Amino acid sequence: MKELGKLFDRIIQRVNINLRELEFDAHPLINKLVPKDQMTKFYAFYGITPHHPLNLVFKHANLSGSYFLGKVRVTNSLLYKSDIRGDELKKNGDLFQYQDFNIPVDRDEEIDIEDCFLIKTLVHNYSHDPETLETFFIQNSVSTHYANIHGSPTDGSFLGPFSTVDLTTVQDCVIGAFSYVQAGEVSHLNVEPGTVWVRKQDDFNFMYRYPLGDLNNYIYFAAGSPPQGVFMDFVEDRKEAFQRVFSVVNIDSPVNIPSSTSLDRFAVIKPKTKIGENVLVAQRAFLQNSTLGKGANAQENCYIINSHLQGNNVTAHGAKIIEADMGTNVFVGFNSFLRGRPDARLSIGKDSIVMPHTIIDVRRSLSVPAGHLVWGLVRNQEELTANSMSLSEFAKIKSRFCKGSMLFEGSGNSFVTAFQERIHHILEANGAFYDGKSKRGHAQRNQNISFNTIQPYPEGDKEGMYPTIIIQP
Template structure:
């Protein structure tokens, strides 16, 4: 156990050096978060399919309860109950477009060094032109339920329920429940509850009211999370842990074109349509998944209906809601309907990442609307939604409450719709007659293999160094 504690001390020091200018000390977070007994108890597991390149290398690390797919290297790191998903890593011969095509000379690999990822999702789709063969996370600490999506990180701290998406960060702090997709950032501190999307043609920015944010996702002095969303996830965590106690489970009934991951939890009278993807650590209870819909990692769909071709992005939570055709529910959204206060989302809507909808009476969002921020009443619907047609007319600046949009609205909508189309295609939602095969088809035949840590001796708590080749 001493070596495991020394490992975490080394991570603390490396991250603190990078964040020294902010006078930010990660020591309290690490020491109050790690559950050393469970770091001994949980096995790690990796998936093998014929569709993905295989290379796993774990060295001087603890990887308790974590899942790996694709090409991954973990060195001198603690990866606790995290998802490291490399199924979208670029391959040798692929190109990155920058004025002229930049070819990859080898397969891209996820490389995690001197970092602590705590219940974190890592999903590869790197846009780093400087190192296209490496998806890197170095000298970084990610707190509870962070999403790292297509992002290179060096010397950063990400607060609970934060999301960083398709960008690169260097020596940055991202506050709790913030979503950032803003290119490359150096030595920046992002306030809690900030939703920030920036490109050369537009910028969207929203910041949650502090009192509202604290109610749903707050933190104490050592950055441990609290609040309604954290309690919601925590209450259901033990249900997931039961999946790790059994090696072989009865497969969930689903059409041949759909995939339900072995580490997804399916309860109640859940119905699964054609071309549906249910990822690991998804939680479905009395859910209806229409054709071509998906429930990505760490999503919850409870007493809800998804009409079809719906995307529930990583960490999205949909409770007592009816979601219209081709609607996107973004990262870490919390759509918290009630039995007597259902949420109805119209067709073709874009629910921005980190949106909270928490009504006490039935609430309806019309078709083809952009939705953001906090909505608890019909008045909030007026202030925090906008028709896509109206947004498309914007060419300068729009201010609605705490939201500011600048730039070209039609370009913003087109960019979102392109990404939604790419996600549906990649997830196999458009599979037909053997064409447009995606994750929902490729993930049907994953075999899972487990690794366990040393239980005694001087390396107690560390996993054996191991390299797994094809």
């Protein structure tokens, strides 16, 4: 395992050099986060479909338990149980619109990961940076459990557990645990844990920060231990169910699904789950005793348990929905944790938007009215009142607005419109609007994927390192 150790040291050093101004040392945080023998234990896998440009290049890397789809290059990196999903990358000939520019895309876009250690991280979408259209780079960076790197070229950064960078170019930043950053471009920032920040330059700025004491109950991360708290306990408790789906080569679909729906064979489907048309269920999703109505979806690391989703529900990467009833078109953002109780259900009215990184955790039944925006920490009616607002009211904000720990500046209308357009686009991309002929999306295109498995050298100096692997059309 000599080479694996050297590679680990090299990556830490590169991250630390990039973060030296912030006086950040990644080493104590991640030194023992993934035992080396875990890194040689699980196979990696990649998908083959005729629907996405295929080009996989793996060099000098450990990829244990990770999944790859589309055009992806990984060099000098450690990827542990991460998902690198290149099914939304730009294609040669696309036009990328940015402000007044219409920039032609020269070649199929590639996710290029170099000198990184990504732990249980999701990488998806495409580079939104007009300066780097064909390369969605992630380099000199470390990301930890259940981080999302979504459309965000990232360099020299550290992403805490359950953090998300979204549509943002990130350079030399520390993103704290459970922080969400969608800000176009950020550099040399140390984003505190539990920050939810959505900014559009010259248009609006949304900022919420979790009370740290309360956040620590859900997610706490400090040197010397793995991430702790409710979020980690929740996923660890359900880990075993995934072992079965990863241990067999072929698996029968555990439920009947319509022909317009895609159920990944690496998802866990527990009994009494019903899945409607145009539904997308991604790998590592967990469904139990729930109903997913037409056009609903469950992305990577989503858990939907004892819940009812009426239709066209977006459940973004890492979101959890437990004991809840969700109206049509309800959007639940990244890594949100929505938990009712069997005798205290949570209901969310149609067209509502649950902001990314929202925690709704109730012991008495609670209803979020239709057409509302909800954010932050909501454990009861009082906190709901403080941390929500009707979308139509929100759209009326013209300049600056404070509510609870939330500060908003700029145009509420732009903010609401941007969100609604994006939700529409996500549904479209997922294939929620497929009519049997047109408007195909992931739900239709990802139905028939061939999975291939790869493993590292089993012994010797290279133990744990994967050979160079190149897969092309």
